Amino acid sequence: MQFSEIIDALKSFPIATCLTDDELVQIIKSGNLKQxxxxxLIFSEGQKSNELxxxxxxxxxxxxxxxxxxxxxKMILHPKSIMGEHSIAGEEIRANNATVMTGExxxxxxxxxxxxxxxxxxxxxxxxxxNFIGKKLKYTEERLESLVLKDARERIVxxxxxxxxxxxxxxxxxxxxxxxxxxxxxxxxxxxxxQTVTTVLNDLKKTNKIHFKRKAILIRDxxxxx
Numbered sequence: 062m063q064f065s066e067i068i069d070a071l072k073s074f075p076i077a078t079c080l081t082d083d084e085l086v087q088i089i090k091s092g093n094l095k096q097x098x099x100x101x102l103i104f105s106e107g108q109k110s111n112e113l114x115x116x117x118x119x120x121x122x123x124x125x126x127x128x129x130x131x132x133x134x135k136m137i138l139h140p141k142s143i144m145g146e147h148s149i150a151g152e153e154i155r156a157n158n159a160t161v162m163t164g165e166x167x168x169x170x171x172x173x174x175x176x177x178x179x180x181x182x183x184x185x186x187x188x189x190x191x192n193f194i195g196k197k198l199k200y201t202e203e204r205l206e207s208l209v210l211k212d213a214r215e216r217i218v219x220x221x222x223x224x225x226x227x228x229x230x231x232x233x234x235x236x237x238x239x240x241x242x243x244x245x246x247x248x249x250x251x252x253x254x255x256q257t258v259t260t261v262l263n264d265l266k267k268t269n270k271i272h273f274k275r276k277a278i279l280i281r282d283x284x285x286x287x
Contacts, residue, residue, distance in 0.1 A: 062094065068089060071085055079190075080183070088171055089169065092115075093170045095170060096165055102161075106126065108154070109155075111173050111174075112173060113149070114145045115168060116140055116141070116166065117140060117168060119140070120139055120161075120162040121138045121160065123138065123159055125157050131249075137224070139227070144159050149194070216251040218265075218286055224238055225278070238277065238278045239277050240276060
């Protein structure tokens with residue numbers, strides 16, 4: 062990516078409203094632009110937590126591994142997302158993994174010292190980061206409530222609706238969700254099994270609520286998807 066493309070991409074991040082043009086340039090010049098292939102790690106559990114990552118292109122899953130070796134997906138991130146924000150809150154060692162789900166992801170890695178230096182001069186950025194972390198905490202609480210209060214089908218349907226409403230493309234009155242997650246990814250995210258995901262998707266297809274193929278899901282009526 063050219064410098065102008067990177068700065069245009071960063072300006073589309075919500076947090077950019079709290080940064081001056083000079084501060085954006087400082088972040089880019091001090092950062093490390095990385096292109097990371099599918100299935101490769103951006104960062105992993107046990108690594109030193111000293112960088113913030115701006116996701117410019119691609120889709121990334123944030124995961125943790127259980128003691129019995131299972132993967133739990135905590136979050137699926139799309140462009141304009143920030144990763145590794147726990148380093149701002151004092152995390153010293155990474156507790157999560159960040160893995161590329163698409164063919165390739167482009168991230169700008171910025172050392173936390175650069176961010177804290179800007180925060181020291183720009184109090185507005187500090188408030189924006191607090192707001193950003195607060196929204197992620199709210200999202201985490203909602204995920205926990207879903208796992209506790211909703212059954213497997215409801216969680217899978219909610220996953221489809223949230224992703225389609227956030228990242229889908231309107232096709233007439235329908236929504237087309239192009240994606241790179243597998244049925245196992247959906248299971249890991251919703252706390253279900255791959256077999257349950259397959260059953261629910263096939264049932265939704267039989268009742269003409271969705272149509273799906275390997276990398277796309279067409280939702281006929283988002284309001285009627287239950």
